[in-house]
Amino acid sequence: MQEITGNLTKVYMITKEAVLEALGNVQEPDLGKDLVTLNMVQDIEIDGKNVSFTVILTTPACPLKEMIEKACINAIRLLVDKEALVTVRMNARVNSNRKDNKSMLPGVKNIIVVASGKGGVGKSTVSVNLALGLAAEGASVGLMDADIYGPSVPIMLGIRDERPKMRDNGGKGMIVPIERFGIKAMSIGLLIDEKQAVIWRGPMASSAIRQFVSDVDWGELDYLIIDLPPGTGDVHLTLVQTIPVTGAVIVTTPQPVAAADARKAIMMLKQQQINVPILGVVENMAYFTPAELPENKYYIFGKGGGRLIADQFELPFLGEIPIVQSIREGGDRGIPAVVNDEPVSQAAFATLAQTVARNIAIRNADLEPTKVMEVAG
Secondary structure, eight states: OEEEEOSSOEEEEOOHHHHHHHHTTOEETTTTEETTTTTOEEEEEEETTEEEEEEEESOTTOTTHHHHHHHHHHHHHHHTOTTOEEEEEEEEOOOOOBOSOOOSSTTEEEEEEEEOSSSSSOHHHHHHHHHHHHHHTTOOEEEEEOOTTSOOHHHHHTOTTOOOEEEEETTEEEEEOEEETTEEEEEGGGTSOTTSOOOOOHHHHHHHHHHHHHSBOOOSEEEEEEEOOSSSSHHHHHHHHHSOOOEEEEEEOSSHHHHHHHHHHHHHHTSTTTOOOEEEEEETTOOBOOTTOTTOOBOBTBSOHHHHHHHHTTOOEEEEOOBOHHHHHHHHHTOOGGGSSOHHHHHHHHHHHHHHHHHHHHHHHHSOOBOOOOOOO
């Protein structure tokens, strides 16, 4: 503040410097630094007692935005002027930590793989609803179905009868993803007759994955979610050798068999020559909640398997997804849980999307830049 002294009164003017100094005391809870150091405060405007500015969040899905807003207002009133009228505009800019040459997917900021050690745990359901949950928060999102042998994304998004178009991009023909519910999606299931089985050896499947990366016009995306096939194999290695993967989400169910296979997926990704950061573990089908008793939880497959794995490997636990009839019905009808009107499943996936986005921001701030892995063999 500047002090202007007249003959009888003292008038204090709020200055930009005073505002920045005050906001330097407001911490971004996840990144552990103050908003000014992180260059998250922009467009400061002062008109007498009226102070307004923009806080640039690291993701539209930030679950702490209200807490940050209150902390900013309190800092200005406590350290600058208790009578200040403070307006905080909350905006978002998804950060990226890519330091590769961006020859592949140049417009994609963060590439997230969703993996599981075995089939049948709901990995595709989690992938679809995670993508839609991030989009619902305001992010630009793509969804790549890399499960070559069992593509289910077209059914879950209700696009099984659609076929992608081609676009000329500098003399090269590019496949245009199908847009549905505000996200871009691509799957081998959109290119072949769904009645035919995909009988390909590993090199053919790997070649198809490379085409999904190099020949699909994904454009500018905050997040590209990749639904991996179950297990550990050629497709997984091809991806980490082709594109810089920001991190992985591991899906399991509570049963010991699923948990044991999830451990294998984690151990593969944590191998030194692969070393993909793991954003956390999500437990799908964690409990049953009847529609008529939405507050009740019945742990019919056991309890705590996902959290146990997360604790064992010192990973974040991303949460529990319940067994709700509407999740299964929505997937079959092509109307996923995030976009239907069932509150229990909507809340679970919204929380998952916010937590994953938060962990991506922490990963980008704390860990080494993402890069393409050099895997021998």
